[in-house]
Amino acid sequence: MWEALREAVDEEMERDPTVCLFGEDVGHYGGSYKVSYDLYKKYGDMRLLDTPICENAFMGMGIGAAMTGLRPIVEGMNMGFLLLAYNQISNNAGMLHYTSGGQYKVPLVIRGPGGVGRQLGAEHSQRLESYFQSIPGVQLVACSTVANAKALLKSAIRSDNPIIFFEHVLLYNIKGDTQEGHCQSLERAEIARPGSDVTILCYSRMRYVVLQACQQLEKEGYNPEVVDLISLKPFDMETIAKSVRKTRHVIIVEECMRTGGIGASLSAIINETLFDDLDHQVVRLSSQDVPTAYAYELEAATIVQPEQVVDAVKRVAGSARQLVAA
Amino acid sequence: MALANASRRLAQSLLRPLGSAQSPLGALGLQQRGIAEPAAAEDTSLTVEVRPFSAHRIEPPSTTVTTDRAELLKFFTSMYRMRRMEIAADMLYKAKFIRGFCHLYDGQEAILEGIEAALEYTDSIITSYRDHCTHLGRGGTVVEVMAELMGRVDGAAKGMGGSMHMYKKEHNFYGGQGIVGAQIPVGAGLAFAHKYREDGGVALTMYGDGAANQGQKYEALNIAALWDLPCIFIIENNHYGMGTAEWRGSKSSSFYTRGDYTPGLKVDGMDVLAVKQAMTFAKQYAQKNGPILMEMDTYRYHGHSMSDPGSTYRTRDEISQIRQLRDPVEHVRKLLTDNNLASTSELKAIEKDVKKEIDAAVDKAKNSPIPPDEALWKNIYKDTLGGKMKGLDSSVKIQL
Numbered sequence: 001m002w003e004a005l006r007e008a009v010d011e012e013m014e015r016d017p018t019v020c021l022f023g024e025d026v027g028h029y030g031g032s033y034k035v036s037y038d039l040y041k042k043y044g045d046m047r048l049l050d051t052p053i054c055e056n057a058f059m060g061m062g063i064g065a066a067m068t069g070l071r072p073i074v075e076g077m078n079m080g081f082l083l084l085a086y087n088q089i090s091n092n093a094g095m096l097h098y099t100s101g102g103q104y105k106v107p108l109v110i111r112g113p114g115g116v117g118r119q120l121g122a123e124h125s126q127r128l129e130s131y132f133q134s135i136p137g138v139q140l141v142a143c144s145t146v147a148n149a150k151a152l153l154k155s156a157i158r159s160d161n162p163i164i165f166f167e168h169v170l171l172y173n174i175k176g177d178t179q180e181g182h183c184q185s186l187e188r189a190e191i192a193r194p195g196s197d198v199t200i201l202c203y204s205r206m207r208y209v210v211l212q213a214c215q216q217l218e219k220e221g222y223n224p225e226v227v228d229l230i231s232l233k234p235f236d237m238e239t240i241a242k243s244v245r246k247t248r249h250v251i252i253v254e255e256c257m258r259t260g261g262i263g264a265s266l267s268a269i270i271n272e273t274l275f276d277d278l279d280h281q282v283v284r285l286s287s288q289d290v291p292t293a294y295a296y297e298l299e300a301a302t303i304v305q306p307e308q309v310v311d312a313v314k315r316v317a318g319s320a321r322q323l324v325a326a
Numbered sequence: 327m328a329l330a331n332a333s334r335r336l337a338q339s340l341l342r343p344l345g346s347a348q349s350p351l352g353a354l355g356l357q358q359r360g361i362a363e364p365a366a367a368e369d370t371s372l373t374v375e376v377r378p379f380s381a382h383r384i385e386p387p388s389t390t391v392t393t394d395r396a397e398l399l400k401f402f403t404s405m406y407r408m409r410r411m412e413i414a415a416d417m418l419y420k421a422k423f424i425r426g427f428c429h430l431y432d433g434q435e436a437i438l439e440g441i442e443a444a445l446e447y448t449d450s451i452i453t454s455y456r457d458h459c460t461h462l463g464r465g466g467t468v469v470e471v472m473a474e475l476m477g478r479v480d481g482a483a484k485g486m487g488g489s490m491h492m493y494k495k496e497h498n499f500y501g502g503q504g505i506v507g508a509q510i511p512v513g514a515g516l517a518f519a520h521k522y523r524e525d526g527g528v529a530l531t532m533y534g535d536g537a538a539n540q541g542q543k544y545e546a547l548n549i550a551a552l553w554d555l556p557c558i559f560i561i562e563n564n565h566y567g568m569g570t571a572e573w574r575g576s577k578s579s580s581f582y583t584r585g586d587y588t589p590g591l592k593v594d595g596m597d598v599l600a601v602k603q604a605m606t607f608a609k610q611y612a613q614k615n616g617p618i619l620m621e622m623d624t625y626r627y628h629g630h631s632m633s634d635p636g637s638t639y640r641t642r643d644e645i646s647q648i649r650q651l652r653d654p655v656e657h658v659r660k661l662l663t664d665n666n667l668a669s670t671s672e673l674k675a676i677e678k679d680v681k682k683e684i685d686a687a688v689d690k691a692k693n694s695p696i697p698p699d700e701a702l703w704k705n706i707y708k709d710t711l712g713g714k715m716k717g718l719d720s721s722v723k724i725q726l
Binding site: 067 | 450452481482483484485486487491493494495500501503504505508509510511512513514515516518519521522523529541542545546548549552553704705706707708709711712713
């Protein structure tokens with residue numbers, strides 16, 4: 001996936017001279033996840049800016065530059081570090097267009113890896129989408145495949161809204177194809193697997209966890225519809241509602257914490273707007289409300305695993321299933 | 327009883343006496359103010375000696391400043407307008423037309439006036455919540471400020487921002503800011519954009535002595551110095567961070583030296599000519615070399631905001647002494663009248679006109695409509711998302 005993201009950045013920087021990238025080690029080092037590998041050789045130090053370690057300041061600078069009409073991409077080496085920049089993101093990125101009466105726009109992309117990795121420890125395994133979701137005026141987008149990573153990042157760079165673009169630390173090395181020049185809508189969910197029994201709403205790496213569970217579920221005669229949310233703020237309720245009305249069962253599978261997570265908001269909205277279309281309460285599978293432990297087994301127990309998705313589907317959609325004839 | 331006495335004694339000891347090293351009066355030595363020399367009879371120009379600048383890692387500019395009647399009249403009118411506008415805001419706040427936070431700038435007018443005399447609208451400015459006069463300085467109108475303070479549609483931000491959020495995009499005024507110091511990195515970003523575009527402009531990032539202790543200021547200074555950004559860091563040192571005197575909040579009050587490798591100047595912020603001289607110098611420096619720190623020694627007559635009487639942490643004597651000895655508007659008046667460049671009656675006429683102008687602006691602002699209901703949902707996003715969002719009541723759907 002890192003190559004796809006790099007292609008997106010490269011293509012957009014070539015196309016539009018106002019696009020630049022701020023971040024720690026994005027230039028000469030090549031980017032800690034190689035997303036900006038060697039781009040400084042092509043675009044120079046003025047467009048690939050190696051910042052000192054000061055998230056608050058370089059986020060503010062990115063916002064100031066965006067207010068003047070440049071299109072900066074600000075990279076958090078890990079999304080968790082952007083907590084230091086929270087004030088800038090909330091007040092200056094999110095709210096500025098509104099509080100200035102529409103005078104200033106903030107065409108900023110804030111991107112970086114988040115999520116639980118391989119024993120990176122609690123502070124490097126944070127899921128910031130749940131912290132950012134209440135900020136008015138920002139859009140939250142989570143990419144999940146090689147194809148949508150490139151297409152979404154291109155759209156995000158072209159958008160005039162401040163976009164917080166979530167990548168996942170364990171997805172950088174997945175392989176796949178991209179579509180030439182394709183820009184994908186930032187507000188649309190993707191159907192990762194069409195189905196009919198149960199709607200499983202997920203995003204980012206959980207897409208793969210769910211699809212892995214589906215391999216098991218298919219053998220047992222289930223036909224889940226997997227909807228990859230893509231847009232975490234705002235939710236694509238059109239796609240979600242269409243799926244829910246079809247299956248009448250919803251499971252949300254997310255990596256962020258149970259408390260105040262994306263699933264909490266989504267569950268509430270589904271209850272409020274699609275109550276009569278449900279045959280079962282909305283089930284939420286989220287990470288435990290604990291800091292991510294270092295020990296391998298405990299880390300695995302913190303996040304949702306495919307077996308739990310299988311169990312949840314069986315609970316929700318019923319256990320009596322006819323095996324599909326070969 | 328003993329405890330009450332002890333705390334009263336403690337409170338008294340925290341208010342430093344006038345004229346001590348840390349007081350706003352003591353620092354610069356009152357005897358050195360301008361020796362004004364008018365030129366020949368028909369000539370309306372004037373040469374003035376301003377107070378010497380304190381300099382850190384740089385040769386300060388000359389203290390000899392030339393001005394003329396036209397410029398001084400412009401300064402007088404503009405600063406008087408700022409003064410009367412802030413006084414009107416005070417009265418409107420007490421009459422509950424203005425609510426929430428309201429931070430007034432009276433006493434500090436010379437800073438903005440001197441800045442705008444040295445800069446163009448193609449240069450960028452961002453400042454703190456004490457931004458009503460900054461809006462005027464950037465070519466905004468009193469109506470825009472008053473209407474914004476009253477939350478009306480004709481306000482600088484259409485009533486959506488309030489006192490701390492005045493903006494004027496056409497003249498590169500990037501606003502006030504609610505959170506202390508958060509504007510500093512944004513200002514460095516504005517300077518970055520000037521450098522990126524190679525347009526020769528400079529960016530001013532303005533903040534107070536309270537904000538000068540924010541970490542993000544040092545982060546921004548480091549980047550600005552590292553990348554040679556045309557950024558002028560301006561500390562409006564009015565000696566009090568809300569209720570905390572500068573000597574109680576900062577280990578070092580020599581703010582102009584705290585940029586370390588970044589050169590700095592300390593300027594008499596109550597003297598518009600000194601500010602203009604220093605800012606002209608700073609702009610040239612920043613365009614060529616990179617960041618510079620400008621400490622403006624100033625004073626605010628009002629408290630921190632309208633909810634602060636401003637007298638629990640400083641003495642009324644201090645305030646009135648500064649008004650008598652260092653008032654920026656009076657200084658310009660004296661330069662004009664002492665040097666026969668304008669008569670007292672001429673200046674009185676200007677004052678009368680400005681007062682009428684402010685009254686008219688307040689009336690116009692009072693009659694400006696309140697924002698319509700739809701304004702609640704407008705401008706959340708710049709690129710509309712093509713969808714509808716449910717409001718508080720699910721029967722309400724808003725176009726996003």
